[in-house]
Amino acid sequence: xxxxxxxxxxxxxxxxxxxxxxxTGKNRINAAGYSLEEYVKNLFADSFDxxxxxxxxxxxxxxxxxxxxxxxxxxxxxxxxxxxxxKIESRDAALALNSSYxxxxxxxxxPMISNACRAVENWTEKAIIYANGxxxxxxxxxxxxxELGRINRVDPLGITYLRIRGxxxxxxxxxxxxxxxxxxxNSNFNFMCIINxxxxxxxxxxxxxxxxxNLNIRNIKxxxxxxxxxx
Numbered sequence: 001x002x003x004x005x006x007x008x009x010x011x012x013x014x015x016x017x018x019x020x021x022x023x024t025g026k027n028r029i030n031a032a033g034y035s036l037e038e039y040v041k042n043l044f045a046d047s048f049d050x051x052x053x054x055x056x057x058x059x060x061x062x063x064x065x066x067x068x069x070x071x072x073x074x075x076x077x078x079x080x081x082x083x084x085x086x087k088i089e090s091r092d093a094a095l096a097l098n099s100s101y102x103x104x105x106x107x108x109x110x111p112m113i114s115n116a117c118r119a120v121e122n123w124t125e126k127a128i129i130y131a132n133g134x135x136x137x138x139x140x141x142x143x144x145x146x147e148l149g150r151i152n153r154v155d156p157l158g159i160t161y162l163r164i165r166g167x168x169x170x171x172x173x174x175x176x177x178x179x180x181x182x183x184x185x186n187s188n189f190n191f192m193c194i195i196n197x198x199x200x201x202x203x204x205x206x207x208x209x210x211x212x213x214n215l216n217i218r219n220i221k222x223x224x225x226x227x228x229x230x231x
Contacts, residue, residue: 001079002062005205007043008193012212016048017189037074037085041066044077064120071114073106073128082106082126091185092175097168103128127199132168180220194222 011017019035042048047058059066065076073082086095106128108118149164173192174183183190200206209215221231 002044002077003080003203003205004193004195005203005208006046007040008215009208009212010043010046010048011191012209012215014046014048016042033085033087036087040083040085041075044075044083065117067117068114071117072110072112073117073126076117076120076126079121080126082128084128088172092172094169094171095173097170177222180222194220 019032019039021032021035041059041063042055045055045058045062047055047062050058062077063075064078065073067074072084074085075083077083086097088095104127106113106126108124151162151164152158153161174181174190177192177194180194181192195203209217224230
């Protein structure tokens with residue numbers, strides 16, 4: 001079972017930091033997103049520089065699910081975590097989550113995931129990098145929906161309804177954690193990975209990283225997202 005440690009090891013030892021645009025179409029923005037997803041797949045599967053056939057075999061061994069444009073997640077590691085890949089257009093831009101609201105775990109009961117994703121493993125919850133909701137607004141009627149929300153009977157005749165479809169964003173990771181890590185903006189490539197202690201201790205292959213000389217590993221304290229007064 002491969003995990004984030006394997007991806008970091010591949011990154012640190014293979015030193016491949018350029019996206020491959022050769023397999024993409026003409027739309028540059030879509031091409032960037034596609035190429036970034038391919039890059040992340042190759043990181044976790046350690047499949048850089050392989051033929052297409054060999055690459056697909058490595059992906060099949062590494063991932064239980066590779067997603068689509070309409071449903072989260074982008075990929076799932078076999079018996080491991082779910083992965084969402086997000087690109088930004090400029091150095092300090094926020095990450096666009098679109099209709100996929102921020103969450104730290106992915107549940108198999110989530111109505112936004114596909115049936116294929118739900119059935120691919122015997123699972124109930126997976127860790128994911130990214131939980132909000134609308135509760136009450138005076139004078140309107142909320143209805144059950146798979147979207148963020150739906151409000152019925154907005155007008156006196158009760159014939160108008162509002163579909164709430166969120167366009168979620170989350171602040172840029174480099175800005176959020178600037179108090180523990182500062183980018184070198186003169187460098188062509190910067191890498192930071194923050195793993196909480198509980199997750200870190202669950203990764204049985206973590207000792208691998210201490211044997212890689214160009215990695216700097218340290219203990220840090222970050223703000224609790226539920227209560228920033230706590231570290």
